[in-house]
Amino acid sequence: MSNETIIYELAKQVVALCVEKNVMIATAESCTGGLVAGCITEIPGASKVLERGFITYSDQAKTEMLGVMSITLRQYGAVSKDVALEMAHGAMSRSEAGISVSITGIAGPDGGSTGKPVGLVHFGGRHYKGAMIHREMNYGDIGRHDIRMAAVETALEMIIELAKLG
Secondary structure, three states: OOHHHHHHHHHHHHHHHHHHHOOOEEEEEOOOOOHHHHHHHOOOOHHHOEEEEEEOOOHHHHHHHHOOOHHHHHHHOOOOHHHHHHHHHHHHHOOOOOEEEEEEEOOOOOOOOOOOOOOEEEEEEEEOOOOEEEEEEEOOOOOHHHHHHHHHHHHHHHHHHHHOOO
C-alpha cells in the first residue's frame, strides 16, 4: 500500500471515529504546513470533526496564535517536546476542539544540526479529558516530502489514539 493510500485510510478512520465520539479536532502544524488538516478534509464528513487548523511555521506565529512561551522557544528550540506540548495545549485552548495534535520538526534539506538532525519531528496531543501524549520521531534524512508525509501519518495515528480515549 502506498503512503498516500495509508494516509487516506487513516484520515477516514479519524473522521469516522471522531463522528462516532462526537469530538472535534484542532491541528497545530509547523513543518507539515496544514497537511494534516488538508488530509482530513479529503474525507466526506470532515466538517463534522475538523474544528480548525493553525499553521504556525514561525516562532512568532507559535507565540501569537498558540501561546507558546518565548522562554520555552529560547530554552528548548522550536523542535522540542516542550514546544510540541505547548502547541497542542494552545490549539485546544484557542478552539472548541476536544482533541488537538501538534507537529514541529525539521523537514530539510537544511536546518538540521548534530543534536537536532533533519528528519526529527516532535508531536503533541491533548484530549479534553486531560490526557496528553508526546511522540518524538526521527525519520532520518529521507527527503522533505517523505518526512512531511511520515509526520502526517504519525499525527493521524495520534488523533485516532486520542479519540479512542473518550
